Amino acid sequence: MSTAHTALDWHNHYAAGHDFRPLSDAEKNLLTERLGLPDGDTARARALEVACGTGELARFLAAAGYRVDAVDWAESAVERASAAPSKAITYRRLDITGGDLASLAPDDGGYRLITMRRALAHLPDRTRTVSALAALLSENGTLCVITPHADRHPAGLRGICLDDAEIGLLVDGWQHAERIEIGESTVLLLTAPRPDPVAYSEKRTPKPAAMAGVAVVVTNDRREVLLGWNPSQGVWELPAGKVEPGEAFEATAVRELGEETGLHASPEAVLLLGTLCDVTHGLTRITEIARLTEYTGDPTVREPELIGRWEWHTPTSLCRLPQPLFTASAQALNLAWPGLLPDVPAAHHTPRPTGNAGP
Numbered sequence: 001m002s003t004a005h006t007a008l009d010w011h012n013h014y015a016a017g018h019d020f021r022p023l024s025d026a027e028k029n030l031l032t033e034r035l036g037l038p039d040g041d042t043a044r045a046r047a048l049e050v051a052c053g054t055g056e057l058a059r060f061l062a063a064a065g066y067r068v069d070a071v072d073w074a075e076s077a078v079e080r081a082s083a084a085p086s087k088a089i090t091y092r093r094l095d096i097t098g099g100d101l102a103s104l105a106p107d108d109g110g111y112r113l114i115t116m117r118r119a120l121a122h123l124p125d126r127t128r129t130v131s132a133l134a135a136l137l138s139e140n141g142t143l144c145v146i147t148p149h150a151d152r153h154p155a156g157l158r159g160i161c162l163d164d165a166e167i168g169l170l171v172d173g174w175q176h177a178e179r180i181e182i183g184e185s186t187v188l189l190l191t192a193p194r195p196d197p198v199a200y201s202e203k204r205t206p207k208p209a210a211m212a213g214v215a216v217v218v219t220n221d222r223r224e225v226l227l228g229w230n231p232s233q234g235v236w237e238l239p240a241g242k243v244e245p246g247e248a249f250e251a252t253a254v255r256e257l258g259e260e261t262g263l264h265a266s267p268e269a270v271l272l273l274g275t276l277c278d279v280t281h282g283l284t285r286i287t288e289i290a291r292l293t294e295y296t297g298d299p300t301v302r303e304p305e306l307i308g309r310w311e312w313h314t315p316t317s318l319c320r321l322p323q324p325l326f327t328a329s330a331q332a333l334n335l336a337w338p339g340l341l342p343d344v345p346a347a348h349h350t351p352r353p354t355g356n357a358g359p
Contacts, residue, residue, distance in 0.1 A: 007073050007095060015076035020053040021118065023060060026182045027146065034189060035113055035144060037065040044088070045112035048104060048136065050096060051119035055081030055089065062088035066113065069104060071096065097123055101132040110138035117146040118185075120170075121162050130170060134193040145170065145188040152184040162186070212286040214252040215240040215332040217273075218263065219293055224314050225333070226261070226299055228307035230326070237307075237326035238333070243288075253290035261310055262302050265295040276331050278347035287347075289332045315340055 037045060044067040049058040052070035054077055061068050067088050072078050073095040082091045094104075114133050123129050133143055150163035162170070167186060171177035175192035216239040218226040227236045241256035243249065250267035257263050271291040278285050299310035315337055318325065325333075331347045334340055 010072075010074035011076045013076075014054065014074050014080055020056070023056055023117075024183065027117075027185075027187075028060065030180060030182060030187060031060065031144075032064065035064075035142060046106050046108070046110075046138075047113040047115065048111045048133075050114065050116040050133065051122075052081060052091070053077050055084065055091065057115060057117055058089050058091075059084070059086065061113070061115070062086055069106075069111075071104070073097075096129055096132075097125060101129075101136065105136050110141055111136055112138055112141050113144065114141065115144045115146070118148060118160070120145055120147050121160050121166075126166070127169065131173065131193075134173070134190075137191075137193070140191065143188075143190040145190070146182075146185055147188075148184055149181075149186045211283055212243045212288075213240055213328075214243060214249050214256065214288045214290050215329060216253045216257050216290045216292055217332055217336045218257065218261075218295065220312055222312070224312035225318075225336075226310060227313050227325075227329070228260070228310045229323070230306060231308045232306075233326075235324045235326040236321060236329070238329040240287075240329070249288040249290065252288075253292065257292070257295070260302055260307060261297075261299040263295045263297045263299060265292055269294040272352045273335050274349055274351040276328070276335065276347040276349055278328075278331070278345065280327070285328065287328050287332065289335050291336060 044065060047061045047066035047068045049055075049061065049068055049070040052058050052072045053074075055070060058068045058070035058081065069090050069092065070081065071092045071094040072081070073093065075093055078091050078093045081089075114137060116133070120126055120130075130143070130145075137143060147167075148157070148161040150158050150161040153161050167179070167188065171179070171188060171190060173194050174190045175194050176190070178189040180187040180189070218239060220226075225238075227238060229235075230237055239257050239260045241252065241260070243252045244255075247255075248267065249272055250270040253270045254265050254267050257265060269292060273289040273291050276285075276287045276289065278287075301307060301309060313321075315333070318333065318341060325341075327345055328347075330341050330344045334344050335349060
């Protein structure tokens with residue numbers, strides 16, 4: 001609805017003499033019974049009619065005693081509505097999906113009533129728009145939404161309707177919500193927007209799609225690199241492991257190194273060389289490469305179910321390993337020593353600005 005093309009469609013619709021579905025007697029009765037002003041109320045409470053069309057509902061509200069601001073995004077609709085002037089109604093052209101709704105706020109307080117009839121289903125950003133309208137209400141103001149219901153219309157007209165799921169989203173942010181069914185439409189009377197701060201929630205358990213870990217390239221004072229033999233997988237590999245939620249890569253490197261080898265290091269001693277991204281078994285694999293030369297202790301087998309032994313290897317000897325080298329470890333080693341290993345499966349590398357590829 002926020003596109004200029006759609007706005008032009010509505011402009012042409014009204015310019016051709018077409019109109020909107022007139023208010024039904026049931027709608028008029030409901031509006032009078034539930035939203036009419038109390039007898040003796042001479043303050044002419046403010047109302048806002050959104051997507052006013054040629055002004056039928058705006059005129060109805062003015063006759064009920066409201067002082068009405070009426071807006072529509074179709075220029076021809078505003079022109080036709082303004083052709084029947086009323087001191088109680090101010091018409092204005094405004095695209096509420098892209099315009100500044102805060103500019104509608106009355107100087108003398110919020111609106112007692114905001115109405116939106118048969119228009120909400122046309123909006124692309126319904127939640128945002130309704131939230132912006134809620135901010136224009138007075139303390140006890142009401143947002144009245146009248147919408148065709150999807151269950152009472154053929155499939156070809158579902159685009160102008162809301163279903164129960166959409167209605168549920170609409171009423172979720174209000175302390176008081178009343179739903180009234182009138183013929184083929186649903187009427188919502190919403191008051192007191194909930195002032196709760198935004199909350200955060202996870203979705204249900206996702207399907208495995210990606211995994212993130214840190215591979216640690218550890219060298220001793222002879223510039224040899226530490227590799228572990230994984231007997232169950234039949235590969236040599238670097239100390240490595242998954243990143244825990246909220247954990248910095250440097251912390252992951254130090255933690256995994258200690259858990260797997262018994263070597264101790266500080267996160268400040270870790271140099272991050274960059275991030276590798278590739279695909280394995282249909283999963284996106286993200287591997288951060290950590291370089292470490294300062295540590296204490298001697299490597300020991302701490303998790304025998306994963307690593308049978310740890311060994312120091314010279315970088316040049318890696319090309320002659322009699323057993324396979326884990327692909328992610330090979331990629332990491334080629335990042336530490338570019339070109340060291342031939343024909344390593346490709347991985348996209350995002351370098352760290354402070355990275356140092358030297359041993």
